[in-house]
Amino acid sequence: MSDSKPAFDIRVVQDFFDHVYQDRGMVKWQGFYLSDHTNALKKQRAKQAQHYPEKPVQSLTVKTDYLQQAYLKNQPVSIQLNERDRDGHLLPDVVGQVTGYYETTIVLAGWQLVALDNIRHVALVSTTN
Incomplete structure (x- = not known):
């Protein structure tokens, strides 16, 4: 039995990236928020949503x-x-x-x-x- 592997051809790979593959840019990273990051964002939004009472104006x-x-x-x-x-x-x-x-x-x-x-x-x- 022979263990034959197909020959690696860099031209096939280059053709794939040149004519088939479409990079979606930053869209592909949008789902990769870490739980620490989402918790920090929630805390920041909650802090921004707080209303601070007006204290009396002092002389x-x-x-x-x-x-x-x-x-x-x-x-x-x-x-x-x-x-x-x-x-x-x-x-x-x-x-x-x-x-x-x-x-x-x-x-x-x-x-x-x-x-x-x-x-x-x-x-x-x-x-x-």
């Missing part, structure tokens, strides 16, 4: 008093900004430590700049458990 004096106290005591603050998403809902509070300030801008956590006139409400965050 400049009240806001700066809280910010000064937080800066001096190295205490984190929660700041509600006057920014809304495209649906008109307030964004989540910005939370962090006041690490510096300029004339009309504060610095949170060493890198995030927040303009005083963009702040709606400031609250000190309790650090005790």
Whole structure:
């Protein structure tokens, strides 16, 4: 008995890719989401769908008093900004430590700049458990 294999012909393979096979591009990858990725997408959509209640607008004096106290005591603050998403809902509070300030801008956590006139409400965050 002879064990004969058909001869490999690169021309047949090349002809197949040139004239028969049609690459669907990115369409072929659309069904390959990992469960971790789908869970992260669900969490992101849920977070975006949250509505944050409007806190009372504080005067400049009240806001700066809280910010000064937080800066001096190295205490984190929660700041509600006057920014809304495209649906008109307030964004989540910005939370962090006041690490510096300029004339009309504060610095949170060493890198995030927040303009005083963009702040709606400031609250000190309790650090005790």
